[in-house]
Amino acid sequence: MTVTKDTKSGSASTTDFRPESLRELARRAEKLAEWNKPDPEHQPPLGPQEYAAIDGYVPETAACPPAERAKLVGVITRYCESEGAEAAGTCYTGERLMAVGDSAGLFGYHRWTTAGLTCTVRTSGGAGSSRSLVEDVRDHRRLDAEAMVRRTHARARLSEHPRTLEAREYPILLEPQGVAMFMLWLAGSLDARAADEGRSAFSNRAEGGNLCGKKIVGERVTLASSPSHPQILGCPFHGDGRPVGETTWVENGVLKNLYYSRYWAQKQGKPALGPAGASLVLSGGAGSVDDLLCEMKEGLLVTTLWYIRSVDPNQILVTGLTRDGVFWVENGEIAYPVKNFRFNDSPLRLFSRVEAMSDPVPMYGHLAPAMRASAFGFTSVSDAI
Amino acid sequence: MQQIAKNAVDEAVRLGAEYADARVCHYQDQRVDVRDEIVTNLLDREEIGVGVRCYYGGAWGFAATHVLTPEEIAATAARAVAVARASATLAPRLGPLAPVYPHVTTYVTPHEIDPFTVPLEEKIDLLLSITKGMHVGPEVRRAIAFMEFTREHKVFANSVGSVIDQTIIRSHASCTAFAVGQREFKTRMFETPPLNIGYEHIKRQDWEKEARRVGEEAVGQLSAVDVEPGYKTLVLSPSHLCLTIHESVGHPTELDRILGMEADMAGTSFVKPEMLGRFQYGSPLVNLVADRTMPNGRSTVGFDDDGVPTRRFDVVRDGVLVGVSTNRETAFAIGDEDSRACNYADGYNSTPIVRIPNLCLQPGGKDAPTLEELISDTEDGILIDGRGSFSIDHQRYNFQFGGDCFWEIKHGKIGRMLKNVTYRANSTDFWRSLDAVCNADYWQPQGVVNCGKGQPGQRAQMTHGAPWARFRNIKVGEAR
Numbered sequence: 001m002t003v004t005k006d007t008k009s010g011s012a013s014t015t016d017f018r019p020e021s022l023r024e025l026a027r028r029a030e031k032l033a034e035w036n037k038p039d040p041e042h043q044p045p046l047g048p049q050e051y052a053a054i055d056g057y058v059p060e061t062a063a064c065p066p067a068e069r070a071k072l073v074g075v076i077t078r079y080c081e082s083e084g085a086e087a088a089g090t091c092y093t094g095e096r097l098m099a100v101g102d103s104a105g106l107f108g109y110h111r112w113t114t115a116g117l118t119c120t121v122r123t124s125g126g127a128g129s130s131r132s133l134v135e136d137v138r139d140h141r142r143l144d145a146e147a148m149v150r151r152t153h154a155r156a157r158l159s160e161h162p163r164t165l166e167a168r169e170y171p172i173l174l175e176p177q178g179v180a181m182f183m184l185w186l187a188g189s190l191d192a193r194a195a196d197e198g199r200s201a202f203s204n205r206a207e208g209g210n211l212c213g214k215k216i217v218g219e220r221v222t223l224a225s226s227p228s229h230p231q232i233l234g235c236p237f238h239g240d241g242r243p244v245g246e247t248t249w250v251e252n253g254v255l256k257n258l259y260y261s262r263y264w265a266q267k268q269g270k271p272a273l274g275p276a277g278a279s280l281v282l283s284g285g286a287g288s289v290d291d292l293l294c295e296m297k298e299g300l301l302v303t304t305l306w307y308i309r310s311v312d313p314n315q316i317l318v319t320g321l322t323r324d325g326v327f328w329v330e331n332g333e334i335a336y337p338v339k340n341f342r343f344n345d346s347p348l349r350l351f352s353r354v355e356a357m358s359d360p361v362p363m364y365g366h367l368a369p370a371m372r373a374s375a376f377g378f379t380s381v382s383d384a385i
Numbered sequence: 386m387q388q389i390a391k392n393a394v395d396e397a398v399r400l401g402a403e404y405a406d407a408r409v410c411h412y413q414d415q416r417v418d419v420r421d422e423i424v425t426n427l428l429d430r431e432e433i434g435v436g437v438r439c440y441y442g443g444a445w446g447f448a449a450t451h452v453l454t455p456e457e458i459a460a461t462a463a464r465a466v467a468v469a470r471a472s473a474t475l476a477p478r479l480g481p482l483a484p485v486y487p488h489v490t491t492y493v494t495p496h497e498i499d500p501f502t503v504p505l506e507e508k509i510d511l512l513l514s515i516t517k518g519m520h521v522g523p524e525v526r527r528a529i530a531f532m533e534f535t536r537e538h539k540v541f542a543n544s545v546g547s548v549i550d551q552t553i554i555r556s557h558a559s560c561t562a563f564a565v566g567q568r569e570f571k572t573r574m575f576e577t578p579p580l581n582i583g584y585e586h587i588k589r590q591d592w593e594k595e596a597r598r599v600g601e602e603a604v605g606q607l608s609a610v611d612v613e614p615g616y617k618t619l620v621l622s623p624s625h626l627c628l629t630i631h632e633s634v635g636h637p638t639e640l641d642r643i644l645g646m647e648a649d650m651a652g653t654s655f656v657k658p659e660m661l662g663r664f665q666y667g668s669p670l671v672n673l674v675a676d677r678t679m680p681n682g683r684s685t686v687g688f689d690d691d692g693v694p695t696r697r698f699d700v701v702r703d704g705v706l707v708g709v710s711t712n713r714e715t716a717f718a719i720g721d722e723d724s725r726a727c728n729y730a731d732g733y734n735s736t737p738i739v740r741i742p743n744l745c746l747q748p749g750g751k752d753a754p755t756l757e758e759l760i761s762d763t764e765d766g767i768l769i770d771g772r773g774s775f776s777i778d779h780q781r782y783n784f785q786f787g788g789d790c791f792w793e794i795k796h797g798k799i800g801r802m803l804k805n806v807t808y809r810a811n812s813t814d815f816w817r818s819l820d821a822v823c824n825a826d827y828w829q830p831q832g833v834v835n836c837g838k839g840q841p842g843q844r845a846q847m848t849h850g851a852p853w854a855r856f857r858n859i860k861v862g863e864a865r
Binding site for chain 1: 423424425426427428429430431432433434446451467468470471472474475504505506509526527563565567568569570645646647648649650652653655774775776777778779780781782783785787805807809811840841860863864865
């Protein structure tokens with residue numbers, strides 16, 4: 001709860017929902033507001049909003065008992081035991097709800113279910129390893145443990161005895177998990193105020209302001225928020241009560257929109273939008289990962305990107321490592337496994353080098369495709385398996 | 386709180402648990418954020434709930450609730466038992482749990498000033514003076530600062546008769562300046578070493594001096610010289626080394642990782658149990674001690690979340706790996722009779738797992754150099770202060786670190802400011818390249834406040850004290 005008096009605000013939270021505790025919560029927030037100083041950037045309460053009707057609640061998933069989750073896990077552990085491999089992972093089901101309201105009449109309520117299954121398979125002696133994941137889907141009946149463990153085990157076997165390749169730039173076929181990671185790094189940088197104030201890769205250093213309307217990545221790339229997408233069914237509002245609209249952030253490589261807070265939107269005369277990280281869809285391709293593989297002359301197939309951290313936000317340069325299987329591809333086929341790499345690269349560079357993308361698939365509550373790009377910057381080799 | 390914990394344990398045992406424990410936790414957080422001349426956040430967070438854990442048929446079950454009625458607590462205990470029974474149908478039976486003995490006691494973080502008694506006006510005024518102090522010139526376009534205080538009151542009870550009442554007090558403050566130039570922007574940050582301590586920790590800092598320095602160094606970075614890639618000598622500050630210790634020693638020596646229990650997300654480790662006592666982890670100057678009893682350490686408590694008393698143990702002695710972090714569940718795997726008390730859950734609704742304890746690089750003896758002597762003894766090197774980019778592979782071989790600020794060292798003197806410095810190494814190659822540590826006067830208890838691990842993810846906090854230290858022949862400048 002946030003209480004504001006004369007633009008002075010205080011916030012308090014509790015997990016005790018009894019009426020007397022909620023009254024105490026209000027008193028705590030009010031007291032903080034009294035202590036605070038006026039906020040020249042304060043915005044009045046939002047008031048009533050219109051939200052998309054999104055049905056992301058599956059009663060069977062909300063009611064899924066532990067024994068049913070154990071059954072899915074059992075499929076994975078028994079298969080790996082029979083193959084002499086080790087399995088690790090998680091299976092979760094649950095329900096969530098979020099409600100927002102304010103003294104000017106705002107009210108929003110949304111409930112949804114969530115389910116996921118992750119599975120890492122390590123073959124005998126840790127010789128090979130791979131991972132598959134389905135995260136944050138609404139219906140747990142979509143979790144196919146049998147197919148997941150067979151695919152993951154096969155790839156773990158395929159990753160055994162990797163060769164060492166020199167670290168340098170290579171053409172890459174990046175599977176959806178890695179593309180999703182880079183998509184999120186890009187989306188996390190789409191802040192108008194940071195750009196306008198010179199603290200962003202999207203600052204227009206030559207002319208001032210930001211790079212809206214400019215080409216920032218390859219023209220195959222279109223990035224949008226789409227909470228109503230049937231494969232996402234996301235929350236229709238942000239935590240502050242603003243609707244999560246259908247918003248195009250990047251269209252055919254051109255930066256179309258940035259996240260504007262209510263204050264910054266008012267100051268700059270723009271509509272308040274975003275933040276940009278909700279219910280993302282990266283589109284522009286078609287077909288499957290295998291289709292992209294078939295058309296690849298040579299390069300690296302990368303399953304997963306991991307431990308990605310910022311190196312230089314001026315260019316969204318990030319570093320991280322590959323994981324769960326890297327393979328050298330020749331003439332549309334996997335030739336042999338190779339050791340993991342560290343990379344230093346940027347979504348701006350990667351997305352500018354896109355040659356082809358698959359249809360996007362669900363990933364962490366978003367939709368991301370596999371992507372084939374002409375180059376990706378690997379800078380050292382890792383011995384990790 | 387004691388009765389709630391005892392009731393939950395009794396109910397789980399009545400329903401068939403072979404062992405049960407419960408944590409009733411009451412968390413109070415206060416956070417104040419300011420940006421330039423504006424207070425952007427004034428938050429008072431309160432959370433209370435109970436987590437029930439039980440052991441049945443060789444498997445754990447866990448459930449939690451924030452509704453503290455007798456009916457809901459009984460239902461939560463029943464859910465924990467149901468989860469354990471379901472898990473027991475397919476989990477390989479865990480090894481024998483290390484013993485836990487009954488303790489009825491209390492523990493409170495030693496502190497002089499309860500941070501929750503300090504008027505908010507005082508905190509706000511101090512933070513606003515800090516952001517004002519960072520605005521040293523027009524290039525500083527944004528200055529932010531925050532303070533954060535926590536009181537964690539936790540009552541642990543278990544089915545062997547323990548009732549352990551602990552109150553942990555945490556205090557932390559930080560400031561960051563953003564400088565904007567023609568071609569890029571740069572940041573510089575300062576924070577109090579994160580400790581379990583009272584408000585006296587905030588009062589002891591010379592904030593005026595630190596704020597000005599942070600502002601000036603943010604601006605200085607705009608005209609810093611790009612580092613020339615190559616193999617370099619590095620002189621690393623305690624505020625930088627804390628993260629290197631954390632990633633390249635702390636995580637690889639968590640026994641649950643070593644055993645593959647975190648393989649799906651956090652990863653495994655290059656360390657194997659058979660390396661204990663014989664593996665050369667670092668140079669003979671490397672001595673790393675784990676200690677959850679150290680005064681004011683960020684993970685210092687009386688008892689861990691298994692109900693086991695905390696202790697001190699060596700992890701690396703004279704460069705040789707001699708110890709790993711354990712809990713009751715994992716200790717058997719290295720033949721230990723007792724847990725090393727590294728179990729921790731970040732909330733009432735999180736199940737405890739092995740977390741890195743306070744883990745500190747020991748300073749050299751009286752003959753060890755001062756910082757000035759270390760620098761004057763360095764012909765050609767780079768001084769790195771503070772934390773920046775950090776990344777390491779899932780078995781903890783290959784890491785790459787940045788920093789917050791960098792200077793060239795030439796002919797024994799600190800020279801120009803550098804930028805775009807990253808270094809990359811294999812964990813043990815790095816520690817074997819350490820050739821000097823400063824004496825105890827140059828040791829600081831820095832630490833980490835946002836260590837992520839587990840599924841679902843949990844946050845842990847711990848101290849990684851270190852002296853200034855020097856490392857030879859490290860690859861620099863691969864990130865471009």
